[in-house]
Amino acid sequence: MIENLKDPAILFFIIGLLAGIVKSDLKLPEAIYEIISIYLLLSIGLKGGVQLAESNLSSLIIPAVGTIFIGITIPVVAYIILRRIGKFNRADSAAIAAHYGSVSAVTFAVVLIYLDRIGVKHEEFTTVLLVLLEIPAIAVGIFIARVRASKTQVSYGKLFHEVLFGKSVYLLLTGLIAGYILGPEGVKPVKIVFSDPFKGVLTFFLLEMGLVASRRLSDLRKAGSFLILFGMIMPLISGLFGTLVGYYTGLSIGGTTVLATLAASASYIAAPAAMRIAVPEANPTYYLTASLVITFPFNLIVGIPIYYWMSVIIH
Numbered sequence: 001m002i003e004n005l006k007d008p009a010i011l012f013f014i015i016g017l018l019a020g021i022v023k024s025d026l027k028l029p030e031a032i033y034e035i036i037s038i039y040l041l042l043s044i045g046l047k048g049g050v051q052l053a054e055s056n057l058s059s060l061i062i063p064a065v066g067t068i069f070i071g072i073t074i075p076v077v078a079y080i081i082l083r084r085i086g087k088f089n090r091a092d093s094a095a096i097a098a099h100y101g102s103v104s105a106v107t108f109a110v111v112l113i114y115l116d117r118i119g120v121k122h123e124e125f126t127t128v129l130l131v132l133l134e135i136p137a138i139a140v141g142i143f144i145a146r147v148r149a150s151k152t153q154v155s156y157g158k159l160f161h162e163v164l165f166g167k168s169v170y171l172l173l174t175g176l177i178a179g180y181i182l183g184p185e186g187v188k189p190v191k192i193v194f195s196d197p198f199k200g201v202l203t204f205f206l207l208e209m210g211l212v213a214s215r216r217l218s219d220l221r222k223a224g225s226f227l228i229l230f231g232m233i234m235p236l237i238s239g240l241f242g243t244l245v246g247y248y249t250g251l252s253i254g255g256t257t258v259l260a261t262l263a264a265s266a267s268y269i270a271a272p273a274a275m276r277i278a279v280p281e282a283n284p285t286y287y288l289t290a291s292l293v294i295t296f297p298f299n300l301i302v303g304i305p306i307y308y309w310m311s312v313i314i315h
Contacts, residue, residue: 007117009110010300012203016210017297021217028208036205037269041171043194043201044105048127048172049179050187055124059250063259066249067129070263071137074238075101079144081234086226088286095275095282096227098141099291100234102267103133105168106209107296109202111261111304115254120308122254131172133262138169138274168270206300213297219289227286231266231294235303239264243310253311260307265299266291 019026028036052060079097082088088096108130115122179187187194220228242263246256268291275282 007110007114008203009113009199009206013206013210013297013300016207016212017214018210020211020214027211028204033205033208036201036208038167038171039194039201040109040198040205041105041168042175043198044109044127044130045172045175045177046179046187046194047198048125048130049176050182050184051124051126051179052128052176053180053183059123060125060128063123063125063129063246063249063251063255064132066245067132067259067262068136070238070242070245070259071101071133071135072140074241074263075137075141075144077237078234081230086230091279091282092286094141094144095279096230096287096290097144098138098275099266099268099271099287100238100295101137101141102271103130103137103262104265104267104291104296104299105130105172105269106202106205107265107299107304108258108262109198110206110300111258111307113199113202114304114308115257118308120254120257121252122258123251126255126258127172127176129259130262131169131176134169134172134267134270138267138271141271142274209292209296213293216289216293219285220293222285223289223294227290228294231290232298235264235266235295235299236306239303239307240310243307243314246311247314253308253315256311256315257304257308260310261299261304264295264303264307266295268292268296 016026075097078100079093082093082096083090086093108126112122112126239260242260243256245263246259251259268288271291272284272288275287276284
């Protein structure tokens with residue numbers, strides 16, 4: 001864990017978090033934050049598409065099926081824990097579960113940098129797994145919300161549009177397609193923009209995420225001790241599940257680590273947008289605090305080395 005703190009991305013997140021705690025006037029302009037988030041999502045998709053073009057597609061099938069299985073299972077398990085043990089109401093349980101079924105693209109980017117730093121290779125199609133886990137997980141979360149929680153009428157057309165064409169999924173998917181079409185030769189003219197500066201831009205995004213997380217620290221009291229524990233224990237459960245699926249679907253140690261991290265991560269971009277439409281009666285304080293203030297920093301600082309250790313042990 002100490003070694004992980006030497007990563008610039010992690011340090012910049014902590015710098016942002018501390019800046020908020022000490023009430024510094026540090027902040028990124030909203031327009032800059034928006035540009036950086038678009039850049040990161042598109043870069044991840046583009047890089048994944050190029051890697052996909054160079055990989056053997058037949059080797060993707062079994063891990064893809066396993067990933068979809070993860071996306072279906074995790075929100076169901078999370079819902080049961082929140083509803084039966086945590087005693088949250090149906091709306092809040094469904095909304096929080098949807099966030100833990102969905103994924104964090106930034107956590108995905110950080111685990112790739114972590115593996116690169118320690119010299120561990122991973123399969124070239126991991127970005128495909130990111131997209132595959134994002135979409136069904138949100139869909140299952142919405143299904144749980146509508147069937148077991150929400151009593152309000154929702155426009156399914158609007159909901160479908162939000163899930164498939166929301167910023168995060170749209171940029172990841174179209175970037176993936178573009179990278180696959182262009183291939184390694186086709187992206188060379190834009191490599192200097194989308195590849196080389198990626199790590200530096202990611203540090204700025206994590207600086208802002210630290211500031212955002214610090215502004216929600218006061219919500220921890222409202223969330224309660226159970227949700228705080230859930231935000232740290234659920235990623236370990238999901239990470240172990242992702243490790244097992246990664247191993248039994250034939251992924252390498254690096255690929256298993258990536259899948260475990262994806263399974264353990266929680267959305268704070270795509271899922272909140274979907275839940276605002278699907279379960280408007282759910283309390284945003286709960287699902288945003290759990291995913292952004294608790295699970296996101298837990299995974300960045302503590303979780304990723306644990307998921308790598310799990311992958312090494314099982315292999």
